[in-house]
Amino acid sequence: MKTIRIWLASSVLAAACAAPAQDKVFSGPQPGEKVTPFKVVTMTGADAGKERDFVADFKGAPTVFVFVHGVERSMTPLLTVVDQYASERKETLRCAFVFLDGDRVNAGQRIPAVAGSLRLKSPVTLSVDGAEGPGNYGLNKQCLLTLVIAKDNKVTANFALVQPGIADAPAVLKALGSMIGDASPPDAEALRERRMAELGAGKGRPAADGAMRMRPAELDLSKLDLGSERALRAAVQALTNEVVRLRAELAAARGSAAGTAKRDPAAQPKREAPKGELPGAAPTDPRLLEMLRAFIQPGNDKARVDAVLKEVEDYVKGNTDLTKQAVDGWVRVLHLKYGTEYAHAQGQKMVDRFKK
Structure with missing residues (x-):
């Protein structure tokens, strides 16, 4: 169901982006x-x-x-x-x-x-x-x-x-x-x-x-207003966020299912992992998962990416389990190429540091 909603949101986003849009988000009196x-x-x-x-x-x-x-x-x-x-x-x-x-x-x-x-x-x-x-x-x-x-x-x-x-x-x-x-x-x-x-x-x-x-x-696609330039900008931003959110939830759900199977080998017969299985896994720690979602936002600038990664490093410091969850989570989103190019480069550097 989430895959269908991602496709719908992406389709509407593509249509909205046919008109010029800016990154600026408006909310409240200026x-x-x-x-x-x-x-x-x-x-x-x-x-x-x-x-x-x-x-x-x-x-x-x-x-x-x-x-x-x-x-x-x-x-x-x-x-x-x-x-x-x-x-x-x-x-x-x-x-x-x-x-x-x-x-x-x-x-x-x-x-x-x-x-x-x-x-x-x-x-x-x-x-x-x-x-x-x-x-x-x-x-x-x-x-x-x-x-x-x-x-x-x-x-x-x-x-x-x-x-x-x-x-x-x-x-x-x-x-x-x-x-x-x-x-x-x-x-x-x-x-x-x-x-x-x-x-x-x-x-x-x-x-x-x-x-x-x-x-x-959750975003109601039927209520998006595309009648003005300002409304269009807000709609594009909303759709972008919805696609990112749904992808993150889908990845997290797949990660949770994989994690359950690993913890309980008796839950299913032994078999070779499919060739298409995603590397890494979604963090089970709620705070790490929120940081991961913040990291993959397409509108992040370099300062925002650096701040999120610093928060991650400060949070997991000295904790083996949290460090492993962070590595698994970032390996997955980097494999899926979520986030900006700068985020990809800096995220990989963090993963490499954690693996040393």
């Missing part, structure tokens, strides 16, 4: 535009369950609105870095996390779990407008995160992040610092270290698996 009031329900703290309008409440103060369409493990460091910076600059900077979900009942259970797992200090809320978010904001649901940074109710910076990660932190922190007059904002690593010291968390400790299972809905 720099220079006004932020307008919208309603949310507070999910945590003493005000849990109450409706609020932070645009009105903050009265034009410097603010970062973090719109969250879905949560993946690879993006959590960025969320916590933004939260920590806002906490340290709370006298001059406001921050609000706005989750977007069409199922208000289930979201009411999942979102507090995510907030508790990440120990977010800023208000954590749910948009009353469902998965699309505030109607006049034009949020792109293919972006896991949209950060709208505003002062005097006018947008000063916008970050539409399809596959967000810690590599996005320097640009975000620079934009926040520029808005509040902080010429030398701390780097992401310093913020993470201070946060861990404050909260008593172990370095690199991942959040609980159950809290990390919020994912954006």
Whole structure:
């Protein structure tokens, strides 16, 4: 079934790409535009369950609105870095996390779990407008995160992040610092270290698996809008992401099936491996799998690729099992030629280092 959906998504993508398209992804109000009031329900703290309008409440103060369409493990460091910076600059900077979900009942259970797992200090809320978010904001649901940074109710910076990660932190922190007059904002690593010291968390400790299972809905091909140049650009990006996501899931499923057979030889009769069997295997570690998905994104630049690979090396360092999973995972995606040419070269270098 996934193979059929990949073919369908690829076919529509090919048709969409017949018209000129750019890599730029748009989501939410752009720099220079006004932020307008919208309603949310507070999910945590003493005000849990109450409706609020932070645009009105903050009265034009410097603010970062973090719109969250879905949560993946690879993006959590960025969320916590933004939260920590806002906490340290709370006298001059406001921050609000706005989750977007069409199922208000289930979201009411999942979102507090995510907030508790990440120990977010800023208000954590749910948009009353469902998965699309505030109607006049034009949020792109293919972006896991949209950060709208505003002062005097006018947008000063916008970050539409399809596959967000810690590599996005320097640009975000620079934009926040520029808005509040902080010429030398701390780097992401310093913020993470201070946060861990404050909260008593172990370095690199991942959040609980159950809290990390919020994912954006699968792309509905029938609802793509190709009626304008801007909509076409968004559709091309969405289709590209869908093809990559489905291929990764298919590879992971094949890897899991192969892994099960290896662990249980009695599950099937002994036979020679087929000539067409893929090398390597999908990682079983959730965090490694998310890093692998981040690595194969076709829109990654060199800095993003380098950041993902560094995160992998830091994560598996000294752990034989994780190192083997990383080697197997990268061998597979390199064989399939997923990702950019630069990613292929750097990924192979990492594999070679791990094999020494």
